[in-house]
Amino acid sequence: MKESEIIKALFEELISSNYHIFPLKGKVNVTDNHGVYIIYSEKNEVLHVGNTPSGKKGLNQRLYNHISCTGVFYEKYLKPNKINMRGIHKFKYLEVDDIRQRALLEAYSAGKLCPLHFGTGAKKSK
Numbered sequence: 001m002k003e004s005e006i007i008k009a010l011f012e013e014l015i016s017s018n019y020h021i022f023p024l025k026g027k028v029n030v031t032d033n034h035g036v037y038i039i040y041s042e043k044n045e046v047l048h049v050g051n052t053p054s055g056k057k058g059l060n061q062r063l064y065n066h067i068s069c070t071g072v073f074y075e076k077y078l079k080p081n082k083i084n085m086r087g088i089h090k091f092k093y094l095e096v097d098d099i100r101q102r103a104l105l106e107a108y109s110a111g112k113l114c115p116l117h118f119g120t121g122a123k124k125s126k
Contacts, residue, residue, distance in 0.1 A: 003104070006101065007101065007104045007105055007108050008108070010036075010094060010096065010101065010105045011105060011108055011109055011112065013094055014036060014038065014092060014093070014094040014105065014109060015038070015092065015109075017092045017093065017094055018092065019040070019090040019091070019092060020090060020091055020092070020093070021087065021088070021089070021090045022063070022066075022067050022085045022086050022087065022088070022089050022090065022091065023067075023086065023087070024086050024087040025086070027060065027064045028059075028060050028063040028064045028067070029060060030059055030060060030063070030093060031058060031059050031060060031093075031095055032056070032057050032058045032059070032060055032061075033058045033059065033095045033097070034051070034052040034053075034055075034058045034059065034095065034096065034097065034099075034102060035051065035052060035058065035059050035093050035094050035095040035096045035102065036049070036050070036051045036052075036093065036094055036096055036102055036105045036106050036109060037049070037050055037051070037059060037062070037063060037091050037092065037093040037094075038091060038092045038093075038109065038113065038115075039066065039073075039085070039089060039090075039091045039115075040089060040090050040091065040092075041089060041116075042088050042089060042090075045116060046113040046114070046115045046116065047077070047089070047115055047116050047117055048066070048073050048077070048115050048116075048117045048118075049106055049109045049110040049113060049115050049118075050062065050073070050106060051096075051102040051103065051105070051106040052102070053099065053102070053103075059093050059095070063091060063093075066078070066085065067085050067086055072119055073117055073119070076117065076119070077116070077117035
């Protein structure tokens with residue numbers, strides 16, 4: 001199977017996976033493994049697509065970062081829009097061991113879904 005076909009198959013698996021609602025309190029508890037995730041609004045709008053490039057706690061840690069007021073997604077999108085994701089917003093995820101496949105799946109998913117927040121890496125002008 002060609003790599004592009006593998007990424008497309010992983011995307012289909014990701015978008016057909018189950019929704020999980022962010023917990024009202026405490027940490028996210030889905031998996032310590034690495035992967036790719038999609039965050040949705042209460043209206044099923046795609047807010048953000050991300051992956052776990054590193055970290056001991058994998059998806060649990062990365063998703064928790066988004067609800068604990070840290071990171072670029074919080075600073076650039078959630079905070080300015082006064083969004084609290086706990087108990088309301090949901091996410092899907094797919095465990096992906098291979099770091100290259102994670103990066104490609106994140107890029108492919110973002111391109112297909114066009115999330116409302118997309119980090120461009122551009123620095124804010126002073």
